[in-house]
Amino acid sequence: MTKIGISILSSDLLNLEKEIKSIEQSNVDYIHIDVMDGHFVPNITFGPDIVAQIKRVTNIPLDVHLMINHPEKYIETFASVGADILTVHYEACDQLDEVLSLIRRHGCKPGLAIKPTTNIESIKKYLDKVSLVLQMTVEPGFGGQTFIEDTLENLQVLNQYRSNHHLNYMIEVDGGINNITGKICANAGTDVLAVGSYYINALNREKAIQELKK
Numbered sequence: 639m640t641k642i643g644i645s646i647l648s649s650d651l652l653n654l655e656k657e658i659k660s661i662e663q664s665n666v667d668y669i670h671i672d673v674m675d676g677h678f679v680p681n682i683t684f685g686p687d688i689v690a691q692i693k694r695v696t697n698i699p700l701d702v703h704l705m706i707n708h709p710e711k712y713i714e715t716f717a718s719v720g721a722d723i724l725t726v727h728y729e730a731c732d733q734l735d736e737v738l739s740l741i742r743r744h745g746c747k748p749g750l751a752i753k754p755t756t757n758i759e760s761i762k763k764y765l766d767k768v769s770l771v772l773q774m775t776v777e778p779g780f781g782g783q784t785f786i787e788d789t790l791e792n793l794q795v796l797n798q799y800r801s802n803h804h805l806n807y808m809i810e811v812d813g814g815i816n817n818i819t820g821k822i823c824a825n826a827g828t829d830v831l832a833v834g835s836y837y838i839n840a841l842n843r844e845k846a847i848q849e850l851k852k
C-alpha cells in the first residue's frame with residue numbers, strides 16, 4: 639500500500655497545531671517538512687525549532703527534507719529535535735557517504751533526494767546506503783507547482799534497480815502530487831507520496847485522501 643506524507647509547506651502556519659491535528663485525523667503515514675535555506679532553493683521555510691514544536695504535538699513520524707547547502711552542519715540538530723527520516727540533496731553534498739552515515743549515527747533513516755533534471759546514474763552508487771530516495775517531481779522551492787512527467791522514467795529506473803540489486807529503499811515523490819499524478823507514480827513503483835496543496839487546499843481533506851488511496 640502506498641504511504642502518504644503531508645507536506646505542511648502550504649498549510650495555515652498561524653494555526654499549525656490545528657493543521658497537525660487535522661492531518662492526524664486523515665490517518666497518514668508521515669508529516670513532510672521542507673527545510674529551505676534561500677540558497678540551495680530560492681525560498682526560506684522552517685528551522686529546527688518548528689520541527690521540535692511539531693514533534694511535541696504528534697506521534698506521526700517526521701519526514702524532514704533538507705533543501706539546504708551544507709546539510710552536514712545541521713544533521714545533529716535536526717536529529718535531536720525529532721526527525722525520523724532525514725533527507726539530503728545529492729546536489730548539495732560534497733561528501734555524501736559521510737553525510738549519510740552521519741544521519742544513521744544520529745538515529746535517523748537516511749534519505750537521498752534529487753532534483754528533476756539530475757541524472758539518476760549519478761546516485762546509483764549510494765543506493766545501498768539509503769532508506770529512502772526522494773525524486774523531486776517539481777523544481778524544489780515552492781508548493782503548488784505542476785508535476786513534471788519526465789521524472790517518471792527515473793521512478794521506473796529506481797524501482798528496477800531496487801529489485802535487481804535486492805535493495806529495500808523506499809521511493810518517494812514530492813511536488814505536484816494529486817489523485818491523478820499520485821496514481822501514476824504508485825504504478826511506477828513509488829512507495830511514498832509527499833502531498834502538499836492537493837490535500838491542504840481540499841474542501842474535503844478526507845475525500846482527498848480517499849482519492850489518493852484508491
Ligand SMILES: O=C(CO)[C@H](O)[C@H](O)COP(=O)(O)O
Pocket residue numbers: 645647648670672776777778779780781782783812813814815832833834835836
Ligand atoms: O517540496 C516541494 C517544493 O519544493 C513540494 O512541492 C511540496 O512539498 C509539496 O507541495 P505540492 O504538493 O503543493 O507541490
